[in-house]
Amino acid sequence: MDKTRKVIFITGASSGIGKATALYLAKEGAIVYGTSRSPKIDKEMDKWNIRMITMNLTDDSSVKAAVKEVMDREGRIDVLFNNAGSGISGALEDTNVEEIKELFETNFFGMVRVINEVLPHMRKLGTGIIINSSSIGGVIGLPYQGVYSSTKFAVEGYSEALSKEVRRFGIKVCILEPGDFKTGFTSRRKFSAATSKKSCYYEDFLKTVSVFESDEINGCKPEIIGKLINKIIHTSNPKLRYVVGNFEQKLSVLVKKFLPGRVFEKIIINYYMGKGIKTNDELERVDKRLNL
């Protein structure tokens, strides 16, 4: 056991932000364990000795087994990065309770399952950092991503409370709030089953999807989150929240705190529903994605 190297556990390290962070931290000398429902190791991950473990966040026994595997091998987890997550888009009225429960199972209860398994070990050691991935959508209720926003608001409340409970055990909790990043998230996002061209929400929905998908496709590179996580885990007193993204996205979080609620709401409505698809190529891309 090499006690000079931090042991990092990253959920959802097969793609996007999780994979980029796994690589960044491994290159910085950490011992990195990543999870996926169907793990694959590519050449670069192999080169940096990243170990991938099978884990499905929605399954208690799968989460228990994954954490046990790391504990058996390393005897400790210094940093838990609860990164795995997915999205759904659709008008809230067009989204049923089963679809909402499904997303909460991954984005919220999945995170809770992992924390409940890791926390007793961190508590015994009297040290540890837990970083929970929220989103700017966990600070601003995003139209047509309302269910996704709800899961991330839940992550925010849970993390804020957890931080106060575990501080006295030497455990630090941080909330990561990314803006738009270019990852596998966009193509994996589901659409509510009842979404239809006949829905009274369709026109605004279509405009909004075209805006946020375009923001993601042209978004920041996930590597910058790897760099930020590396900074957080080497800071003696990390902040509770880290907003990461482009300038306008970071500004929107700040502005929300100061503007009257209805004024801020108008700005968001205008941003997403006042713009929308600009070119035929874009229309074709969004049409294909929705496949209605």
Ligand SMILES: NC(=O)c1ccc[n+]([C@@H]2O[C@H](COP(=O)([O-])OP(=O)(O)OC[C@H]3O[C@@H](n4cnc5c(N)ncnc54)[C@H](OP(=O)(O)O)[C@@H]3O)[C@@H](O)[C@H]2O)c1
């Ligand atoms: N991209 C953005 O613009 C953005 C913005 C704000 C916040 N975020 C947040 O950042 C986190 C990472 O997203 P990303 O953009 O990197 O997306 P991504 O490229 O789609 O990666 C998502 C990861 O989560 C894992 N995952 C999804 N469902 C899972 C489940 N049920 N059990 C276990 N693992 C599961 C996936 O692993 P497998 O499919 O291999 O199991 C994958 O490794 C998410 O929490 C997301 O909400 C992303």
